[in-house]
């Protein structure tokens with residue numbers, strides 16, 4: 364992944380680069396670095412760990428500059444280290460920041476070594492900077508050298524390049540990895556995401572795949588993949604620079620958990636008229652598309668995959684719409700069979716997940732005619748590449764562990780179930796029932812949030828544990844999966860989820876007093892089956908923690924901890940039962956003292972495969 368920021372201005376760009384990097388830390392935080400051109404020379408600072416470290420380094424020894432590039436890294440090739448941190452420099456004259464993966468880096472490295480280039484890092488990026496240096500021997504200028512270089516690169520990249528020969532120029536290009544140009548007054552910036560540049564501009568140009576831009580303070584020229592000069596429109600971002608503030612909360616994750624009643628209300632806002640879902644909420648030609656489709660194929664990764672799993676149950680159970688779902692990274696390489704008139708539904712918080720984007724492209728190559736994105740970032744690649752779109756409207760989600768993005772995905776997926784389901788077996792009556800339940804959801808979530816202190820106390824039991832099992836059935840099986848994912852992501856406790864009926868086929872062997880078993884037990888038709896599964900755990904001395912409907916009669920004892928969850932209707936119950944599991948993971952992680960918002964080895968947006 365990694366994050367890129369760069370700028371050409373009539374003022375010192377270093378504070379802008381540092382602030383931009385902080386706003387991009389969600390993309391990776393193994394190391395950070397920046398380089399500026401000052402008096403015709405390149406000055407570079409790099410530091411292991413978070414941007415804070417780089418900031419201290421720069422404060423201690425300032426290096427101002429009007430042209431600069433900066434980077435926050437999520438290690439792919441080469442461990443996190445200062446030597447592997449970007450920018451990479453060739454012979455003190457060219458500096459490069461890179462996002463993506465250069466797949467043919469080994470061949471390029473071998474040739475460059477023969478040509479006398481010395482390598483100081485283990486990264487795939489270093490070949491790019493040497494290649495540009497070499498190309499400059501015969502090219503007219505930096506732009507031509509970068510153009511010649513990218514012809515030799517295989518893989519994905521977004522690049523920011525500057526060189527001492529043309530100290531006022533910044534070159535930016537992209538293929539497969541996102542890059543935007545921020546348009547200021549008498550200044551230009553580049554970044555992997557608009558969020559990085561919101562303190563300096565809200566006007567953005569979204570570079571298209573294959574674009575290359577030559578930037579100085581008073582000129583911006585963009586060439587497309589066929590080397591033709593093109594005009595790309597400037598778009599005004601709706602985001603504000605303070606929309607990603609932690610406020611009174613200790614962590615972004617807790618803030619985002621608490622934002623869910625509002626976020627869910629936003630996801631519904633303006634999408635109904637007289638209590639009936641408006642189909643043009645999905646795009647102006649949505650009704651025509653929905654009329655034609657015969658099945659759904661969902662593609663997503665991580666938490667977004669889990670929301671898709673719930674939707675599969677909903678599509679088939681509530682509306683009899685045939686629905687398949689697959690992890691995007693498997694779908695894209697599996698050579699799957701796609702039925703005609705399938706709607707491809709991609710789900711992604713960021714809209715930049717490389718595997719999800721590639722799976723969509725793969726589906727299109729296979730002949731898929733219709734695509735719809737459920738996404739949280741309006742300016743993202745996924746939104747731009749999909750025919751229909753339904754924004755989740757969760758607002759910026761900063762914590763790496765996804766919370767409000769997940770629940771708003773579930774809400775918007777339910778809207779899709781309604782819209783498509785009308786053409787299948789979803790009755791008018793059931794549609795009205797679900798609609799009224801959805802509007803009651805913010806209030807239900809408020810009630811569940813009131814369990815906060817009870818769950819905080821409960822979480823103390825986990826502090827010493829190294830393993831946990833999550834059980835659920837039906838639509839609550841994916842919720843158990845999401846609960847296990849949350850726990851492992853932020854507390855580093857090994858956690859697995861099982862459909863409760865599978866317990867006896869293996870995981871039961873693991874049950875003992877050191878393996879807490881967290882069970883999601885709403886009051887539905889599967890409850891009696893689930894109770895039998897819980898008995899199987901108790902009979903073997905296992906410790907149960909049960910999130911159970913408040914109307915059910917059960918009391919805690921030494922082996923079973925019951926948390927009563929406010930009564931909720933069956934259809935929307937998975938959304939509500941997500942909340943206590945988020946709180947549980949959060950408090951366990953806080954007790955264990957992990958970095959809740961930026962857990963080790965992970966990143967918020969995964970733009971490499």
Ligand code: G6P
Pocket residue numbers: 664665666667710711712713714715716719763764765965966967968969
């Ligand atoms: C990363 C994040 C997860 C997220 C997944 C998919 O792994 O850490 O929280 O669920 O990517 O991201 P997307 O933006 O496509 O939903």
